[in-house]
Amino acid sequence: MSLNFDAYPDIDRSNFVRYNPVFLKSIFGRTDILPFWVADTDFEVMPALQEALAKRAESGMFAYETKSPALKQSLATWYETRYNIQINARRLLFMPSVNASIAAIIDEFTKPGDGVIIQPPVYQAFKNIIDGLGRETINNQLVLENNQYQIDFDDLRDKAQLSSTKIMLLCSPHNPVGRVWSEKELTEIAQICAENNLIMITDEIHGDIVYKPHQYNGMTNVYKQFGNNIILVSSAGKSFGMPGLVDSFIFTPNNDYYKIIKQRIERFHLDKSNGFANVAWQVVYENGGEWLDQLTSYLHENVKLITSFLENEVSEVKLPNPEGTYQIWLDFRKLNLSNEDLAKFLSQDAGIALNQGFTYGPGGDGFARMNIASPKSMITEAMEKLKHAVNRI
Numbered sequence: 001m002s003l004n005f006d007a008y009p010d011i012d013r014s015n016f017v018r019y020n021p022v023f024l025k026s027i028f029g030r031t032d033i034l035p036f037w038v039a040d041t042d043f044e045v046m047p048a049l050q051e052a053l054a055k056r057a058e059s060g061m062f063a064y065e066t067k068s069p070a071l072k073q074s075l076a077t078w079y080e081t082r083y084n085i086q087i088n089a090r091r092l093l094f095m096p097s098v099n100a101s102i103a104a105i106i107d108e109f110t111k112p113g114d115g116v117i118i119q120p121p122v123y124q125a126f127k128n129i130i131d132g133l134g135r136e137t138i139n140n141q142l143v144l145e146n147n148q149y150q151i152d153f154d155d156l157r158d159k160a161q162l163s164s165t166k167i168m169l170l171c172s173p174h175n176p177v178g179r180v181w182s183e184k185e186l187t188e189i190a191q192i193c194a195e196n197n198l199i200m201i202t203d204e205i206h207g208d209i210v211y212k213p214h215q216y217n218g219m220t221n222v223y224k225q226f227g228n229n230i231i232l233v234s235s236a237g238k239s240f241g242m243p244g245l246v247d248s249f250i251f252t253p254n255n256d257y258y259k260i261i262k263q264r265i266e267r268f269h270l271d272k273s274n275g276f277a278n279v280a281w282q283v284v285y286e287n288g289g290e291w292l293d294q295l296t297s298y299l300h301e302n303v304k305l306i307t308s309f310l311e312n313e314v315s316e317v318k319l320p321n322p323e324g325t326y327q328i329w330l331d332f333r334k335l336n337l338s339n340e341d342l343a344k345f346l347s348q349d350a351g352i353a354l355n356q357g358f359t360y361g362p363g364g365d366g367f368a369r370m371n372i373a374s375p376k377s378m379i380t381e382a383m384e385k386l387k388h389a390v391n392r393i
Contacts, residue, residue, distance in 0.1 A: 005043050005298040006375045028347040034382050035353040041241040041373035046291040052283045053276055065273045067094055074285040085218035093250040093261055095270050098205050101233040101250050103129045108264050109199055110135055115164040120361030123175045141362045148321050149177045153188055160196040168193050170202045176329045176369040178322035180214040186222040194226035201231050208239035208292055210324040211300045228254040240284040247277040299326050302372045302379050309383045314390050326373040333366035350389035352382050
């Protein structure tokens, strides 16, 4: 099966958040701009998924649904056969989104004032969730060395030992810096959390998008040797280009955690299922391997294209080595612009919409995140716009 990720379907995108003129105008000050900010894709979903959703629509019936045993087993089988990650299909829980899951877990297992460790520069919703719940954000800032981000384990140990610290929220693979944590790194994180009796929440929504020779390692597997104080949250939405179907899953090997989260879901009536999402998840987990492999290869080609272009045409902008995800973390510090001036430069001078780095916390000043899940023609146009804008200053 040969897929065409170069295609850019001629459809109305105005209601997509990424393209919505109201959002673009309010955030970037203009609507005539190339959007590379929201973390979804410009690609059509796999043909089998389109066919399955069309068939589901033709049924003409949309009653309340449950997550079937077959769906749950297809998810568990995907993780076991593809990544050797063991998930008990009968212990899966589902919520509308990964962020909703993280918020519910933090709210359920901590009290106001308790601390949650995150590793900035990291997905900005983490801090927003923690702050919104009245918890304390504890930063274990990543360190950029030799064009690759590393974990400051000494600092992590110190932060884990604080009496207020109750949870570590791990982003694995890491958004936005693109690190795919090694088994050794994950083991050290797990040991630190276990020694300090922290609950580990591991957000692995980007686990399917990993560039060779790197390998996605499941933290639930790594954590087994230290105990079971761990909760995995993830979704098929990013990997298969369907975040708009709104669904996510939770898995924990901890019986107490499972009961508490299940009760939370039932108490707030969060266990309703989207019939289209049910069909979609089973289709992609049963038939999506080849499509995902081709998508990942295409995204890796985009990474190589951008890396080469920057090295040869825009040496003032650097790209820390991406190992996974379809977000890249561009380093604009050599331009010596303030965060405000960088935002204006990108949107007004270059005409490209990127996420501003400072919003990802400490270590984000002078950086910007770019979503590269777009056709090469669109990526190339953005790079040319960036080149001309840099040349002008």
